Amino acid sequence: MTSPSHSPRGTSLNELAGVLAELSPRVVGDGGVRVFGVRQDSRRVGPGELFVARKGATTSGAEYALAAAEKGAAALLVERGEPLPAARLPLIEVTNVKRALALSAEAVYGNPSRSVEVVGVTGTNGKTTTTFLIEQGLRGVGERAARLGTLGFEMEGHVFGDTLTTPEADDIARCLLEVQQRGGRYLVMEVSSIAVVQERVSGLRFRAAAFTNLTQDHLDFHGSLEAYAEAKAALFTRLAPELSVLHVGDAFGRELSRRVHSGRLTVARQEADVRVAEASLGASGIRAKLITPQGDCSIDSALVGEHNLENLLVALGVLVGLGMAPPDAGRALSVAPQVPGRLERCDGPEDDVLVAVDYAHTPDALGRVLAAVRALGAGRVLCVFGCGGDRDASKRPLMGEAVGRGADHAYVTSDNPRSEAPADIVAAILPGLGAASARYDVELDRALAIEKAVLEASPGDVVLIAGKGHEDYQVVGREKRHFDDREQARRALALRRAR
Structure with missing residues (x-):
């Protein structure tokens, strides 16, 4: 994300307290100190900026205040009731630091x-x-x-x-x-x-x-x-x-x-x-x-x-x-151009199957995009898909059912598994496919699933690769690995042409 120049005039803590009046602000220290930017990420704080010490899932914002001070933060914004930071900086204490962040950022950057x-x-x-x-x-x-x-x-x-x-x-x-x-x-x-x-x-x-x-x-x-x-x-x-x-x-x-x-x-x-x-x-x-x-x-x-x-x-x-x-x-x-990763075609005029990549990752979106691709070819509709890990698990069988009803054959694979085991995610999808009496294969390696679908397609078939769209990465554990469905689709199409 770009970082444009700071607000040239800056905003004093006393002025900011006026903006935050609905949140019962209390200024501690020199209220005349001026801040020229707002940051909620201590790693990105610059000199003269206001650091917003937000509570995390397992940490208090105060834990990051010292790091922000070392990077030149001029003042702090904290939530009442949270531990006060050890950093000796002037601060504003408010009842809702999330709302205060939004109001402060708009004000400091000049509305x-x-x-x-x-x-x-x-x-x-x-x-x-x-x-x-x-x-x-x-x-x-x-x-x-x-x-x-x-x-x-x-x-x-x-x-x-x-x-x-x-x-x-x-x-x-x-x-x-x-x-x-x-x-x-x-x-x-x-x-x-x-x-x-x-x-x-x-x-x-x-x-x-x-x-x-x-x-x-x-x-x-x-x-x-x-x-x-x-x-x-x-x-x-x-x-x-x-x-x-x-x-x-x-x-x-x-x-x-x-x-x-x-x-x-x-x-x-x-x-x-x-x-x-x-x-x-x-x-x-x-x-x-x-x-x-x-x-x-x-x-x-x-x-x-x-x-x-x-x-x-x-x-x-x-x-x-x-x-x-x-x-x-x-x-x-x-004349609006193609939206990246939204029914984006990967095949060329030399190919005998149509291959499209789409970001659809909800039951409704999958059903709609499968209905749309049904009109694109005269043959079957094959769908490669999975579900993201550490996200709404209740929709997994519903996504399986949507694909089971909308596609002729499904290839169930890994999406962004994050901290979950891909096999466990797939196991939660399969009951939905079963409810739709669907034909499907399971291949946890997403690249191999795409390759298999493209190579097994008959002339005139449509292969939909769903879930990731424009994304050029796959999240496995805490690691973000390069992976692009479009690249994998073109690779599989090249293998198909070379047969």
């Missing part, structure tokens, strides 16, 4: 979300594609826009680095400052439910926010689907964007539309503000005539599948809601 228009996209599936489409649509009409999310932080072709789906609050503020300094007008960002709960976006002013859909995911973090849904809803109900674009094709989207009144724009196939007049979906893409409150438009996109029609509808709703003329928005979306 960049007040000058850069922030567009947030949330939902179980489709965040990355929809964010990509909105950013490309804005750029297509000459606006200067950046994108932040699963694919990293990028502005006008310049990639600054990989990030979490939604980075920490201090990183978001620095991204916004970078966009501002480069003359950008928009930052389009993915907003995960976890980020909302952890207050990472609480300091931001959202010009617009969009909802794609809600299906099961992240129950390991949220505990229940209801809590997960409420985290999604909070982006609209608590953070109050000026424009809320809501896909009402599922029950939660419809419920959310009843809770949001100001600046609401609904999208769906039918019975919505932005809707489909007619659409043709096939192997060559999506052709559709769409209706908006500001007029009709046409889209001719190379994206495939019903799920991408929904993503296009949400993106169109945002663009039109931001004031773009519908015909201009339709033209810009029509």
Whole structure:
């Protein structure tokens, strides 16, 4: 992640205490000390910065304060009730340090979300594609826009680095400052439910926010689907964007539309503000005539599948809601390029099978993408997939069932096993495949599973390699090893051609 220059003026602790008034701040030491940046990672603290001493899973933030002081931190932000750091630095004590981090970062970096228009996209599936489409649509009409999310932080072709789906609050503020300094007008960002709960976006002013859909995911973090849904809803109900674009094709989207009144724009196939007049979906893409409150438009996109029609509808709703003329928005979306790792083709004109890589890693996403690839070839659909370790285990049999119902043959393999044994993860997937009476093979070596699927495919078959998409690594234990499904697919295709 890039690190733009510090706030030139800086902010005193007394001034910051005013910003944090809702959190009952108490300044200890010299309140006149000025800070010029905010960091929650002690390894990255620089001279003159405020170190936010957050509690970890097994550690207190105070344990890292000495390291931050040695790197030049000017002051500390700590949570009341936590052990006070031994570092002899002035500090602010607050009741909620996570929220304070977000509010402090926005303030110290000069409130960049007040000058850069922030567009947030949330939902179980489709965040990355929809964010990509909105950013490309804005750029297509000459606006200067950046994108932040699963694919990293990028502005006008310049990639600054990989990030979490939604980075920490201090990183978001620095991204916004970078966009501002480069003359950008928009930052389009993915907003995960976890980020909302952890207050990472609480300091931001959202010009617009969009909802794609809600299906099961992240129950390991949220505990229940209801809590997960409420985290999604909070982006609209608590953070109050000026424009809320809501896909009402599922029950939660419809419920959310009843809770949001100001600046609401609904999208769906039918019975919505932005809707489909007619659409043709096939192997060559999506052709559709769409209706908006500001007029009709046409889209001719190379994206495939019903799920991408929904993503296009949400993106169109945002663009039109931001004031773009519908015909201009339709033209810009029509020429948006392929989203990396989202039904990304790996085969060439010389190949007799179609091989695509996709990031789908939830039951709903797998079902949707399998339905989409069914239209791409005349033969069978073969699917290589696994489930991530140390994540929501309850969805594993559901993913197996989704693949069992959507594919003709499955190759069950390792994804990012993390600390779990791949064989244990696969064992949790198999009951779902059994429930669907599916044909499958188990091959724990992901490279061999991809090779086997490609070599065993018949001419005209489609091979879908699901779960990792654009990722170029595999997490085994605590080690992040280079591994790219696209590279492995092309290698397997070369072996197939050489037979």
